[in-house]
Amino acid sequence: MLELKDLRAGYGNIEALHGISLSVGEGEIVTLIGANGAGKTTTLMTISGCVRARAGAIRFRGRDISGLPPHEIVALGLIQSPEGRKIFARLTVAENLEMGAFTRRDPGGIVADQNRVYELFPILGQRRRQPGGTLSGGEQQMLAIGRALMARPKLLLLDEPSLGLAPLVVSRIFEVIRELNRDGATILLVEQNAQMALKAAHRGYVLETGTITMADAADKLLADPGVRSAYLGDAG
Numbered sequence: 001m002l003e004l005k006d007l008r009a010g011y012g013n014i015e016a017l018h019g020i021s022l023s024v025g026e027g028e029i030v031t032l033i034g035a036n037g038a039g040k041t042t043t044l045m046t047i048s049g050c051v052r053a054r055a056g057a058i059r060f061r062g063r064d065i066s067g068l069p070p071h072e073i074v075a076l077g078l079i080q081s082p083e084g085r086k087i088f089a090r091l092t093v094a095e096n097l098e099m100g101a102f103t104r105r106d107p108g109g110i111v112a113d114q115n116r117v118y119e120l121f122p123i124l125g126q127r128r129r130q131p132g133g134t135l136s137g138g139e140q141q142m143l144a145i146g147r148a149l150m151a152r153p154k155l156l157l158l159d160e161p162s163l164g165l166a167p168l169v170v171s172r173i174f175e176v177i178r179e180l181n182r183d184g185a186t187i188l189l190v191e192q193n194a195q196m197a198l199k200a201a202h203r204g205y206v207l208e209t210g211t212i213t214m215a216d217a218a219d220k221l222l223a224d225p226g227v228r229s230a231y232l233g234d235a236g
Helices: 040-047 070-076 093-100 107-120 122-126 137-149 167-182 194-200 218-223 225-231
Strands: 002-011 014-024 029-033 053-060 078-081 155-159 186-190 203-208 211-217
Touching: 002 040, 014 029, 014 040, 014 053, 014 211, 029 040, 029 167, 029 194, 040 053, 040 078, 040 155, 040 186, 070 078, 078 137, 093 107, 093 137, 107 122, 107 137, 107 167, 122 137, 137 155, 137 167, 167 186, 167 194, 194 218, 194 225, 203 218, 211 218, 218 225
Parallel strands: 029 186, 029 203, 078 155, 155 186
Antiparallel strands: 002 014, 002 053, 203 211
16 A cells, blocks of 8 residues: 655755655554654655655555645545644644544535544543643544544554553553554554554564664564564563
C-alpha cells in the first residue's frame, strides 16, 4: 500500500532522513521505532506532505505522492494522528470529531462513525459536549485518534500515541489499535514505547539518526539482543 524509496527530507540546512526505504502492506501494522530525534516524526510528516521530500519517492497504492500538498494526500486516505495530539482546544469533543470529517459529504455516515468512536472510547461519548482543552492527556489522545478515524483512513499514521500517558490509558489505546487492525485498518505506527509497538505490529523498522538500521518481523525484533538492549532496557 505504501512504499518509501531512498527518501530524503529535512529542515533548512539539516537533513533528517538520509535515504530511507520502507513499505506497508494492506492490512498490516508496521511500526517505526527509534530514539527521540531519530527522524520518526519527520518520516510521517514527509509522508503527509507537511515536510517536502528532497529526494526519493513516496508511493501510495502505486502512485508517487511525494509532490502533493497535504490536503490532496488526506483526500487519498492517508490520515495522520499527530504527535502531541493537536486537538482543537475550544471546540467540543463532538466538534473535534466533525472536523476530522471535513472532506466528507455523507451526514449519515459521519454520525455512524462518530458513534463508532464513542464505542471505541466510551469516555469521549460521556464528554461529547465538553471542550477538548479540558480533557486529560489520555482523553485528548483518544480524541486525536478518533478525529483521524472520522476521515475513514485507508492508511492510518499514528505518531507517538502513548507519549506521556498513564499505563492503563496506554493499554487501552493499544487495544484499540489492535481492534482497528482486526477490522481491516492498515496502520503505520511511530512509537518510543518499543515493547508495546512491537507486540502490536506485524513488522518493524529501527530508525537511527535518519537511517534504517534494522527491518524484520516484529517478534524477531522483539527478541533481538541489540534491540532489547537499546530500546527495551534489557542489558541481557
